[in-house]
Amino acid sequence: MTEAEIRQLVLGIIADIVPDQDLSQIRDDEPLRDQLGLDSMDFLDIVMELRRRYRMQIPEEDYPRLATVAGTIEYLKPRLAQLAPG
Amino acid sequence: MTDFDVVVIGGGLSGLSAALRLALFGYRVCLVEQQPRLGGMNTYFERDGKTIETALHALTNWPGGNGPASPWRLILRQLRLPSAEFPLAPQAFSQIRLGGTFLNFGNDFRLFLEEAKRFPAGDQVGLFVDRSLLPYSLWACPAGFGSARKVLLEWLGNSPLLPMIYLPVAAFGAATEGDMPFGVFSMLFRAIFAEGLCRPVGGIKALLTLLHRQLERYGAFLLLRQRVAAIRTAGDQVLAVTLQNGESITARQFVSTIGWPETWALLQDNAGTARQSQSPPAGRISFLEVIAELSCPPAELGFRPSMLFYCLKDECDFRAPSELIEPRLGAVCAPGNFQYPDPASEPMAKTMRLTCLAAYDQWASLPAGQYQTEKMKAAEKLLTTLASLGWDIRPAIVNIEVTTPLTLARYTGRSQGAVYGSPHKLWDGKTPFANLFLAGTDQGLPGVVGALLSGIIVVNQHLLPKA
Numbered sequence A: 001m002t003e004a005e006i007r008q009l010v011l012g013i014i015a016d017i018v019p020d021q022d023l024s025q026i027r028d029d030e031p032l033r034d035q036l037g038l039d040s041m042d043f044l045d046i047v048m049e050l051r052r053r054y055r056m057q058i059p060e061e062d063y064p065r066l067a068t069v070a071g072t073i074e075y076l077k078p079r080l081a082q083l084a085p086g
Numbered sequence B: 001m002t003d004f005d006v007v008v009i010g011g012g013l014s015g016l017s018a019a020l021r022l023a024l025f026g027y028r029v030c031l032v033e034q035q036p037r038l039g040g041m042n043t044y045f046e047r048d049g050k051t052i053e054t055a056l057h058a059l060t061n062w063p064g065g066n067g068p069a070s071p072w073r074l075i076l077r078q079l080r081l082p083s084a085e086f087p088l089a090p091q092a093f094s095q096i097r098l099g100g101t102f103l104n105f106g107n108d109f110r111l112f113l114e115e116a117k118r119f120p121a122g123d124q125v126g127l128f129v130d131r132s133l134l135p136y137s138l139w140a141c142p143a144g145f146g147s148a149r150k151v152l153l154e155w156l157g158n159s160p161l162l163p164m165i166y167l168p169v170a171a172f173g174a175a176t177e178g179d180m181p182f183g184v185f186s187m188l189f190r191a192i193f194a195e196g197l198c199r200p201v202g203g204i205k206a207l208l209t210l211l212h213r214q215l216e217r218y219g220a221f222l223l224l225r226q227r228v229a230a231i232r233t234a235g236d237q238v239l240a241v242t243l244q245n246g247e248s249i250t251a252r253q254f255v256s257t258i259g260w261p262e263t264w265a266l267l268q269d270n271a272g273t274a275r276q277s278q279s280p281p282a283g284r285i286s287f288l289e290v291i292a293e294l295s296c297p298p299a300e301l302g303f304r305p306s307m308l309f310y311c312l313k314d315e316c317d318f319r320a321p322s323e324l325i326e327p328r329l330g331a332v333c334a335p336g337n338f339q340y341p342d343p344a345s346e347p348m349a350k351t352m353r354l355t356c357l358a359a360y361d362q363w364a365s366l367p368a369g370q371y372q373t374e375k376m377k378a379a380e381k382l383l384t385t386l387a388s389l390g391w392d393i394r395p396a397i398v399n400i401e402v403t404t405p406l407t408l409a410r411y412t413g414r415s416q417g418a419v420y421g422s423p424h425k426l427w428d429g430k431t432p433f434a435n436l437f438l439a440g441t442d443q444g445l446p447g448v449v450g451a452l453l454s455g456i457i458v459v460n461q462h463l464l465p466k467a
């Protein structure tokens, strides 16, 4: 998956979780918590969605790495590559 | 025999939110509800082409104010419902009547604080809120934290403010007589006074329709008109539930929302023997409710508050009466006095709901044949009481529905028709069985908001994996 594709995937998950928010203005390097008011329960949802869609296990100590869109892309890139080699 | 990831017992609001939460993440979840319709205590029925709601007076935690993040925001997000699809109409104002005095409050907390100053110890209320009220937590279970009365006595002494504040809070969630846990009190005080009251536009039907649609969209399996007759266990594990028709459903995990004594009564070992140990106690707080359909909106009869809470007894204690009902302590709601965008199209706009404390045992021991008469007599007493407060709505009544503690017990299966369940709560939602959890009223979160939150919290804490 390219970075652009992963970004689409991440925004798709966020759009599902916070249907009220406009995501078109989102800045990749700023914390989602500040931009969208996401709290720890919402992060649980992001993790659960990744688990459901890609059977991906994300340990709790890794949650901070999902704080921004950019961080999430970076975190997911190698893991998604592992899931679908080639 | 059918197999699922999770079986949720009971399709009230807590069962709905628990099942939906699980379905969102692809769990194969089966929701079992004994009635043909979802909603539990808060549901509706159709009569002569009209929709009649049960139970719901008002939702707490109006999200439009400037208080802390409203639980509604969290609930809608966690259930993936856009808030635009769930519009809420705020109250105009509500009134608390204690004997000959009154106090008004609305969805602006400052009104309440101002009003309180007319009474002895009134200037203490703001301090009490800042210093004593437990902090707001949306995802921790409230736990008990001692006596609410004791804390209130320390701040308010014998001021009439004490019963005035206690009354609406108890009406929205006291499972116990005379006193309640301070944790629950704190939560409800904020929910009612600091955030405020509202009603869903389109009534409870709108909320239930939204939840139902969402459950179907995410593939939850709804089993309506099926009663769970037994919960089969071995050691500290639940193996399956057996339905009334004899079928079994197995699952890895189970969530019960039907109450703790009610769940207890269904537990059997795998040979079908009931458990011998002592059941948790059933609650004693129950209500009689009169739904009066009017020929005009209540405001035209001079009734302007959205809700009225009153106590005309000398000692204003909240307990099961020794008679069929206690008409001198109750709550009245005028759904039409909430601020809807389009009042005329609201299903309940021309009704009033009158609720008072009632005793299950008294209703249950009535000789056959007297039930209908006593229901009508009770309704008459409540209407007379309202008339004595200055609002005689009797000439405008076109139809009356009365529900008693027996109705509640029969419809929802709650022992003794206990509105807020057993006095014995399982605050963390855990039971002696490793894969059985309790959500809803007997986990300790009362009311519509409490039930929805409880389903979410219990699933998040105990059923979703911690990776």
Ligand SMILES: Cc1cc2nc3c(=O)[nH]c(=O)nc-3n(C[C@H](O)[C@H](O)[C@H](O)COP(=O)(O)OP(=O)(O)OC[C@H]3O[C@@H](n4cnc5c(N)ncnc54)[C@H](O)[C@@H]3O)c2cc1C
Binding pocket: B009, B010, B011, B012, B013, B014, B015, B032, B033, B034, B035, B038, B039, B040, B041, B042, B054, B055, B056, B057, B058, B059, B060, B226, B227, B228, B229, B257, B258, B262, B287, B289, B355, B408, B411, B412, B413, B414, B419, B420, B439, B440, B441, B442, B446, B447, B448, B449, B451
């Ligand atoms: C008259 C009245 C007025 C109220 N007013 C308000 C109000 O204005 N605002 C507010 O917030 N709250 C109000 N409440 C309280 C509110 O209705 C409850 O706190 C809330 O609905 C509880 O939800 P629950 O999911 O915990 O339980 P329930 O609604 O009781 O749901 C339990 C469900 O389980 C089902 N069930 C039981 N046994 C079985 C079985 N063996 N098998 C299958 N299914 C089973 C029942 O049929 C029911 O649907 C009121 C209650 C009453 C009675």
